[in-house]
Amino acid sequence: MTPTILAALLLLFQAPDKPPIPTVGPRDLVIEGDPVRILLPPGGIPAVMEPDLLSVVEADAVFQPDEPVLGVAIGGEAVAYSLWHLDGHEIVNDVVGGRPIAATW
Amino acid sequence: MYARPDAKDGTPLQFQVSGRLWRDTLIFFDTETETLWSQLLGRAVQGELDGDVLEHVPSVRMSWADWKALHPKTKALAKPAEINRSRYQRYFDAEDKFGISGNSKVDARLPGKSGVLGLGSGETAVAVALRDGRRDVPHVKVAGERVCVVRDGARATAWLAAVGGGLRWSEDGTALEAKRGHGGWNPWTGKPLSLDTEPLEAHPSVLTYWFTWSRYHPGTAVFDR
Numbered sequence: 001m002t003p004t005i006l007a008a009l010l011l012l013f014q015a016p017d018k019p020p021i022p023t024v025g026p027r028d029l030v031i032e033g034d035p036v037r038i039l040l041p042p043g044g045i046p047a048v049m050e051p052d053l054l055s056v057v058e059a060d061a062v063f064q065p066d067e068p069v070l071g072v073a074i075g076g077e078a079v080a081y082s083l084w085h086l087d088g089h090e091i092v093n094d095v096v097g098g099r100p101i102a103a104t105w
Numbered sequence: 106m107y108a109r110p111d112a113k114d115g116t117p118l119q120f121q122v123s124g125r126l127w128r129d130t131l132i133f134f135d136t137e138t139e140t141l142w143s144q145l146l147g148r149a150v151q152g153e154l155d156g157d158v159l160e161h162v163p164s165v166r167m168s169w170a171d172w173k174a175l176h177p178k179t180k181a182l183a184k185p186a187e188i189n190r191s192r193y194q195r196y197f198d199a200e201d202k203f204g205i206s207g208n209s210k211v212d213a214r215l216p217g218k219s220g221v222l223g224l225g226s227g228e229t230a231v232a233v234a235l236r237d238g239r240r241d242v243p244h245v246k247v248a249g250e251r252v253c254v255v256r257d258g259a260r261a262t263a264w265l266a267a268v269g270g271g272l273r274w275s276e277d278g279t280a281l282e283a284k285r286g287h288g289g290w291n292p293w294t295g296k297p298l299s300l301d302t303e304p305l306e307a308h309p310s311v312l313t314y315w316f317t318w319s320r321y322h323p324g325t326a327v328f329d330r
Contacts, residue, residue, distance in 0.1 A: 024123050024134045025141045025151050036132060036141070036151075040124030047121045047133070052183040056173050059181035064189065065170035071179070072106055072164045073294060078176035080169060084191045085184035090122045091133055092182060093109065100109040100117035101162050104131070104144055105312070 047091035053079065074099050107147050107159035112137040128320045129204025130313075145311065145321050146226075163307035165262050165293050175294055203316045210320070214327050217316035222261040223325070224252055224310050230322035232315060234329040235261055242281065242292075244271045245328050252308045254328075255281065255292045263308040264295060281305075 020027070022041045029036040054062075059080070063069075069080040075097030083105065086092070092103040109117040118135040120142070125132040131144035140152030147159040165172075173179055196202055203217045211217040220235040229248040233256070240257045244266050253266035266272065270285035280289045280298060289298040295305035311318070319325060 021124070023125060024139045025125070029125075029141075029151060031127060031150050034128050036125050036127045038125050040122075042123055042134065043121050044124045045122040047119075048182065049119060049121075053180040054183050056177065056179060056181070058183075059169070059173075062184060062186040063169045063181060065168060067169045068166060069169050069172050069181070070106070070164055070166055071172045071176070072162060073176060073179075074162070078172075078179035080172050080176075080179055080181045082169070082182065082184050082188070083166070084188050085182065087192050088188070090131055091120050093117075093119050094182075095117075099162070102107045102109050102120045102133075102159075103164070104106065104120075104133070105164075105166070 045088065045090050047093060048089050049093050051092055051094045070103055070105050072096055072101065072103065074101075079103075106162040106164040108162050110157070110159070126204075128317070130317055130321075145313065145317065161309035163262075163295075163309075165260070166312060167260055167293065171293075175291065203314075211316045212319035212323070214319070215315040215329065217314065219315040220259050220261075220312065221315050221318050222254060222256075222263060222310050222312055223318045223322070224254075224263060224308065226322060228324050230318075230325035232318050232322075232325050232327050233261065234315070234327065235259055240274070240278075242271075242273050243328065243330065247308070250308075253281075253305075257292075260293075261310075261312060262293060263310040264305040265308050267306065 021038050023038045024042050068083040071080045077097040079096050081092055081103050094101055112118050118137055120133045120135055123132045123134045132141050134141050138153040140149045140154040143150050149155050149157045200218050203211055215234055221232040224231045225247040231245050231247050233254050237258050243254050245252050251266040253264045253272045255262050272281045273284055275282045281292045282289045288302040290305050297304055
């Protein structure tokens with residue numbers, strides 16, 4: 001589970017007279033007793049909307065053998081997402097084996 | 106990992122990062138309705154689609170080398186070559202850092218940063234503890250169903266234990282086999298090793314930290330053997 005900590009802390013410690021961070025949903029949202037905190041504007045961490053996929057040969061040039069990946073296989077099609085790369089995106093909107101999926105962890 | 110359901114216009118929802126955190130984990134939103142969704146629960150928590158549940162899609166975490174050995178024709182999401190480590194590595198390594206809400210409310214049954222494979226939810230939730238050097242196939246009951254958990258250090262996955270007698274590692278440690286009768290499977294893909302055997306069926310699971318799992322499922326049971 002990736003925390004959005006580093007970027008979030010930077011924003012938290014900004015000067016208090018800055019305008020409030022834009023958000024989606026009610027600003028003072030509490031669910032089951034716990035607040036839904038606002039740390040970054042929507043899309044401040046950009047999800048991948050149109051994934052560009054590499055072959056194994058191409059990926060070997062940029063992936064390290066011990067690089068952790070999130071892997072999914074559907075209907076004979078397999079795709080790996082680098083967790084180091086997902087840190088900066090959090091969500092990949094993809095279609096694997098004809099199935100629309102959201103890769104996130 | 107989740108399936109993306111169709112929006113009203115028949116195209117799949119697209120998800121983006123909301124910039125909000127609930128219980129220290131990601132809240133995302135769909136661009137079509139701006140409903141807020143909990144990543145950990147896989148469920149809409151505020152907005153037009155509130156209460157809708159996303160279908161779980163089985164996925165695994167492992168090294169690139171292991172993954173491409175299992176799936177030689179795999180594709181991989183393109184990434185900048187200069188990304189060669191996690192930007193959160195120091196956070197992962199810090200045993201006393203639990204998200205941004207501080208270190209206060211961690212259920213003491215396991216260390217907060219223990220990896221767990223979370224199964225079920227609410228009163229039937231079970232957290233299977235993952236520990237270095239632990240490599241086995243425990244079977245746990247989740248809401249009356251017997252679930253076969255494959256553990257190998259920080260790696261883990263879950264299968265429906267539909268096979269009579271359950272599963273275990275094969276003697277050479279490369280495959281799962283039935284305790285009774287025959288049949289062998291790849292422990293991480295569930296694929297059968299022979300043509301006359303059915304593939305294993307995945308059981309939904311969440312690989313996460315104990316402090317996160319226990320905040321979302323305070324009534325969870327713990328399996329730490």
